[in-house]
Amino acid sequence: MATSAAQRFGRRLASSVPRRRFSSSAAAAAATGGSAVQRTQNPSLNLCSAINQALHIALDTDPRSYVFGEDVSFGGVFRCTVGLADRFGKGRVFNTPLCEQGIVGFGIGLAAMGNRAVAEIQFADYIFPAFDQIVNEAAKFRYRSGNQFNCGGLTIRAPYGAVGHGGHYHSQSPEAFFCHVPGIKVVIPRSPSQAKGLLLSCIRDPNPIVFFEPKWLYRLAVEEVPEHDYTLPLSEAEVIREGTDITLVGWGAQLSVMEEACLDAENDGISCELIDLKTLLPWDKETVEASVRKTGRLLLL
Amino acid sequence: MATWLRRTRAVAHYLRRSSGRPSSSRVVLDRQGAPLPAVPPLGSVGIGGAAGRISPAPFPVFSAKRLESTRAEKHLVSVHEAEDDDTVEDDDDDDAQVLDFPGGKVAFTSRMQFIAESAEERVPCYRVLDDYGQQIENDCSAQVNEELAVKMYTDMVTLQIMDAVFFEAQRQGRISFYLTSMGEEAINIASAAALTDDDVVMPQYREQGVLLWRGFTLQEFANQCFGNKVDYGKGRQMPIHYGSNKHNYFTVSSPIATQIPQAVGAAHSLKMDKRSACVAAYFGDGSTSEGDFHAGLNFAAVMEAPVIFICRNNGWAISTHTREQFRSDGIVVRGQAYGIRSIRVDGNDALAVYSAVREAREMAIKDQMPILVEALTYRVGHHSTSDDSTKYRPMDEIEYWKMSRNPVNRFRKWVESNTWWDDKKEVELRNNIRKQVLQAIQTAETYEKPPLSDLFRDVYDTLPSNLHEQESQLRETIKRHPKDYPLDVPV
Secondary structure: OHHHHHHHHHHHHHHOHHHHHHHHHHHHHHHOOOOOOOOOOOOEEEHHHHHHHHHHHHHHHOOOEEEEEOOOOOOOOOOOOOOHHHHHOOOOEEEOOOOHHHHHHHHHHHHHOOOEEEEEOOOHHHOHHHHHHHHHHHOOHHHHOOOOOOOOOEEEEEEEOOOOOOHHHOOOOOHHHHOOOOOOEEEOOOOHHHHHHHHHHHHHOOOOEEEEEEOOHHHHOEEEOOOOOOOOOOOOOEEEEOOOOEEEEEOOOHHHHHHHHHHHHHHOOOOEEEEEOOEEEOOOHHHHHHHHHHHOOEEEO | OOHHHHHHHHHHHHHHHHHOOOOOOOOOEOOOOOEOOOOOOHHHOOOOOOOOOOOOOOOOOOOHHHHHHHOHHHHEEEOOHHHHOOOOOOOOOOOOEEEEEOOEEEEOOOOOOOOOOOOOOOOOOEOOEOOOOOEOOOOHHHOOOHHHHHHHHHHHHHHHHHHHHHHHHHHOOOOOOOOOOOOOHHHHHHHHHHOOOOOEEEOOOOOHHHHHHHOOOHHHHHHHHHOOOOOOOOOOOOOOOOOEHHHOEOOOOOOOOOHHHHHHHHHHHHHHOOOOOOEEEEEEOHHHHOHHHHHHHHHHHHHOOOEEEEEEEOOEEOOEEHHHOOOOOOOHHHHHHHOOEEEEEEOOOHHHHHHHHHHHHHHHHHOOOOEEEEEEOOOOOOOOOOOOHHHOOOHHHHHHHHHOOOHHHHHHHHHHHOOOOOHHHHHHHHHHHHHHHHHHHHHHHHOOOOOHHHHOOOOOOOOOHHHHHHHHHHHHHHHHOHHHOOOOOOO
16 A cells, blocks of 8 residues: 555665665765765755755855745745745745746746746646746747847756655656756756755756656655755766666656665565666766666666 | 715615714614614624524624634724725715625625626727827827937838838748738837837737837848848747847747746846836737736736736737637726736827837836736738738728728828928838848848757757767768758758
8 A cells, every 4th residue: 555655665765874875975975076975964854854955055145046936935835945935035935826837937037037046836747737838938948049048047846756645636747748848957856965956956057947856755755965055967867776687767756666676676686776867858878878788678667 | 986885884874873873883784775673792692692682683694603603703894993994985984894804805785796797888098199190189298209209100111111021022932931010010119119228028929110129120130030140049930030138129939928927027037136127028919818818917916027018909819800819898907807007008009109108117117016008909911921811801901901090101190290201201211121121131041041050059058968969960961961951051
């Protein structure tokens, strides 16, 4: 049953923190300039707190940055925007009317004037009214103008993915629709420390980006997250588990499930290489290719 | 104040006076305006009704049970308590009931009345010049001096000729597509004249006159239409999809109304940067049916964004007449529905358009609010070169608007009546412009097309590996099959 599976994975996730620490501290080490693994005590954060931290840093470091969407002012339905309105004021952090096409259209205009516009879509299930603005406007804004204009400062955040009780309209994973739209980037983090670094990269990247946040992991995933301002590179996949028999590629919430699958497979004597794509568009073909050359098999989940 | 409310309060006032009841007690009236039997103050009704008795009323307002669950009493205020509310005019000293809801205070009515689907009369249309170019009133609100008037007029003529010649160029197969603004020269030029260069323009696609006003040259127009290598758009879009960052004119995109919510975001930026400028978003009557129109106007009102929404209501969206587009009284009435100040103006009257947009701009910037301007006009030309409008509307209707309601002729008469223009200048101007447009076309035609590499750049800020790979593959294919590659596109 979905609930117990979540609980099971939740417990396992908590216990698999050491493993997470390996990859995230590698990331943290990368962020601190490639020095040896540092045993500094970073606070443990869950995914939504990590995202909250990233947003605080983004707004703090650029006075022309904005966060807006439905219900973001009081902190958001997932508490990702807590404290922002109080700290940065109503002109920069504000609720919008209930209208996704308006939210994204507004964000495009704001970004086109050289601002960083972080728009929130309350659930990825509701992103579709904004599809025209994303595909026909945001994605093509720079190209169609001959690079006279761009809306690169736009980042659209949306919680995605199943949690068990969400039903049709609080569970969708619509990332594939966006993967066929040249001009935008699609980024999905797998963990709190990844989310903070990737979101900051997205906000500062000069291209419009759709950032899907695995809502299942908002509270469930907990790990040490460096407190400082750091970014993680886009369009770079990460091998989070090395293996020799088969390459598994995934992103976001499913990676934690895939990690369990790798452990199970190991018992059957199968050595799995697990890759977190992180950026789905443009994706890191080189890393996947190198892995498949090694293993000869590819499973995409 | 609504008549019904006045009457209700007047009756209540009279009845209270005549029955000697203290003026501060609340009176509930039945449908005939007679007071209902007195009920004890609501607060004295205890749970279970032990403390007092509510006499049975034919029109009970509150029962004890309802009071418990809804706590309505605290939302029920008399007009006296609402005195500090500006919207309540308290010229009578009685107390019709007013109810407090999240949206604010509303007055009660016990008369069921639906608001009619349309007002008895349509919203009137502001004009300064009559059909013969004479100023209707000695009103100096237009403030258009000779220099401005002559620039406006000459740009209207330039626009007319440019449209006509480019249209012909398409018919001759020299460009693939064109779209004229015939009939809308006054809207284009006069509205542009009322804005400053710092105001950000977000067009639909029939506003080339605005760009012309700002200084886009005939050559620059031609370059885009031919998609040559000096086109600022790098030859990527269809003709007429102009854009110019140096002129603060956002690049045209084909989807309808998408620019409207974007305009609000841009306006919010101006507001936060404390710029003394506004955004002007243009669109047609058809655009107002799109969701983006609703989204944009609603956002603008809530955000208090300094944006002017200029609607060119020209009667047609390709072949769809406005009667098939909406059933409201045009677009102007929609403004109030969003809480936006609006005006309807004669779009074929250059002075009216100029003064209305000037005024709108000042309000938008000084008061930081959106304004809606509906300019009524007629689309004289076909929708585009891909359209033959005689298929859905009578030729004589087109001719009528082209000849008798021509905005350029009308403005010319006014300019001439001020002795700022004459026939000689007219002939000279028209000849000159025509020559220039033809020259621009010839020159644009001789330029090369943009290089192949421009196909792949600017999709993102830098070239990603997959597009780099595509470009390499394309170049290899061209090497292998040179005969299949177009001659006028540099590799």
